Amino acid sequence: MGLQELLSTYGDMYVQALLVTWRMTAIAFAGAMLLALLVTVARVSPIKPLRKLGDLYVQIFRNIPGVSLLIICVYALPHLKVVLDYGVCVILTTTLVASAFGSENFMSGINTIGVGQVEAARSLGLSFGQILRQVVIPQALRSAVLPMTNLLIAVMLTTALGSQVPLDPPELTGLVSYINTRSVGGILAFFISAIGYAGTAFAIGIVGNQIDKRVRILR
């Protein structure tokens, strides 16, 4: 099957698959950022059990392969009477893994803030919550832009987990399996999907760099 035939037969499906990949990436990344922020706040809180819980969360979801989590979500959760849609399982899995890495990015952002600034805020009479909102989180966010850009790309690639479950319509990698079970797309079918991933990643990288330049903190 040549490129032209592939595109004329499956072109619309590729576009649709790209949109599915983008949508899952956007949802998973947004969820991951929110979770990562909450977990990070727990990890720097003055309450020790909460800190330990946050650390444990990161250890668990950073160290379990995405596929295993997906299998748990698809096959194990129904035993607990939790039946989630395949697409939801993929997004959930990606979100959990990415939130663990995201929290690590925030933590290293926080570590760049001198303890002195926190002490200065404390000596002005700010509460723990105010110090987080005014001093710690804004700086951690800004210095996390580049690592989070990387994470966003990783999230997009992780949504390829969607190829392991029946999705309708499929995402980019799932579409390749779909095509290759029906006709002989071969390596070319993969290649077109790869262009979708690489092009998106390239654009994400450029935007990430621009944002970083704009918000970077002078030191």
Add this chain to the structure above:
Amino acid sequence: MSNEAQGMRPIIELSHVEKHFGKLHVLKDINLSVQKGEVVVLIGPSGSGKSTLCRTINRLETIDSGSIRIDGELLPEEGKELAKLRSEVGMVFQSFNLFAHKTILQNVTMGPIEVLHTPKAQAEAEAMELLRRVGVAEQANKVPAQLSGGQQQRVAIARSLAMHPKAMLFDEPTSALDPEMINEVLDVMVELAQEGMTMVVVTHEMRFARSVANRVVFMADGTIIEQGDPDEFFDNPQSNRAKEFLNSIKGH
């Protein structure tokens, strides 16, 4: 001063304060009271506990036993009460510790807006006035990294003053500065002292101590070895430790 003696009351009062860092006994039975309007300079070799002592006064360091009172009130251990008391005691650090992501103006207005709930416009007007006073009003819209060390430290002083503190703590405020910038910071501090601010200053600046301190407190090995009038202390120290220390910093 003597006319005010009857109205005098301690703004800061430490009694029998003890503190350990692990096995190291860093503060040993510290008793110190600072009167309203008084300028006390803490001096001593490094590791003597003077910075730690300064930091216990707004509880950036906890203490093992003893008591600390600010304006008669026992220093609370945590929570809202502690935050409120901290807001009444200004602190200036060796390394300035300005908020790196905020402009100079925002650095000064943050405390009043967040803690005192001052309306933004009023906080900004007050902040500009303070920045003018310390001579950095032109830099109001820059970020800290664009300022020299001396300018940053003056901003830090303005940031503390914006809270209308009852007393100010200075923890080696000029030690991180290039020599040519030390005086611009000391000048601001001298002015503050002359206006009657209650100050506790950890410093090695002898000239500053002589010209504005009401009292010099000499510490070594976690204890207050001697204290007294600055001229008397520098010209005629009583203890051997103080003599040794003064000799070691003289002579260049």
